[in-house]
Amino acid sequence: MQREHRTQTVLGAGGAIGIELTKALAAYTTDIRLVSRNPKKVNHTMGYVPDLAKGTAMLGNTPEAYRQIWNLPVDPAKITGEDWINLFAKEMQTDNGYTVLPGWMIKAIGFFVPVMKELAEMNYQFDRDYYFDSSKFNRYFEYSPTPNAVAVKQSIEALKNP
Numbered sequence: 001m002q003r004e005h006r007t008q009t010v011l012g013a014g015g016a017i018g019i020e021l022t023k024a025l026a027a028y029t030t031d032i033r034l035v036s037r038n039p040k041k042v043n044h045t046m047g048y049v050p051d052l053a054k055g056t057a058m059l060g061n062t063p064e065a066y067r068q069i070w071n072l073p074v075d076p077a078k079i080t081g082e083d084w085i086n087l088f089a090k091e092m093q094t095d096n097g098y099t100v101l102p103g104w105m106i107k108a109i110g111f112f113v114p115v116m117k118e119l120a121e122m123n124y125q126f127d128r129d130y131y132f133d134s135s136k137f138n139r140y141f142e143y144s145p146t147p148n149a150v151a152v153k154q155s156i157e158a159l160k161n162p
Contacts, residue, residue: 043079043129
């Protein structure tokens with residue numbers, strides 16, 4: 001018997017990519033905001049680590065979940081890359097400026113900052129809508145995912161107080 005569950009880009013201070021990227025970029029600047037592709041038009045779902053962990057445990061402990069496809073719980077709001085930037089800027093009390101980097105530049109930076117090489121491989125998520133619908137999970141388990149603004153606030157707090 002098997003079950004399949006899907007997840008998306010991960011948000012949360014405990015996420016290895018976020019920690020690695022923060023450390024790597026801090027060596028170059030404290031004021032860098034990178035975005036790839038089309039931040040004003042493309043919707044991008046992010047899953048918050050605590051919700052994803054709970055969702056995985058709930059599915060693993062539910063025999064009826066076997067032989068089904070599930071998307072792990074995420075805030076249902078459809079927000080763009082620019083919306084994500086605005087959430088982080090508001091929480092960090094800073095301006096919301098950003099730079100759009102072409103794919104070739106992200107690959108080039110990857111030669112010097114290894115985690116950026118990994119981001120280049122994920123660019124397909126940012127050139128079209130990347131939206132996950134977890135309504136099946138939310139209904140079945142009567143679960144309310146953490147709102148994006150709260151997930152951003154908790155992630156920033158956790159990075160400040162490791």
